Amino acid sequence: MFGNMGNMAGMMKKVQKLQGDMAKLQEELKARTLEVSTGGGAVKVVVNGEKKIQSIKIAPTAVDPEDVEMLEDLVTAAVNEAMSKVDDMMAQEMGKLTGGLNLPPGMF
Numbered sequence: 001m002f003g004n005m006g007n008m009a010g011m012m013k014k015v016q017k018l019q020g021d022m023a024k025l026q027e028e029l030k031a032r033t034l035e036v037s038t039g040g041g042a043v044k045v046v047v048n049g050e051k052k053i054q055s056i057k058i059a060p061t062a063v064d065p066e067d068v069e070m071l072e073d074l075v076t077a078a079v080n081e082a083m084s085k086v087d088d089m090m091a092q093e094m095g096k097l098t099g100g101l102n103l104p105p106g107m108f
Helices: 002-031 068-098
Strands: 033-038 043-048 053-058
Touching: 002 068, 033 068, 043 068, 053 068
Parallel strands: none
Antiparallel strands: 033 043, 043 053
8 A cells, every 4th residue: 555655756756857857948948049041041030048139130132122022921931830840849859758648738
């Protein structure tokens, strides 16, 4: 009977360690940056792990007053891809930490 209590206590310690490790990893990932470019480098977006845009660079050749819509599309595509890459980075790094456990969203 008490053997199960010991297993439960050991499991709780592992869960607490995992929570601590995940919190530390999340803080580290927030500091990382990712760069995405579209239009052959015409638009470059740098975003951090908190999904905050650090910078947007637009090549002068991408600025065509006759075709503002193309530039808007390039910026939109770059920002969307950058946000997606942050999600992928977070999932990949958390997956390494959890050993591929399929944890419900918001558990940690």
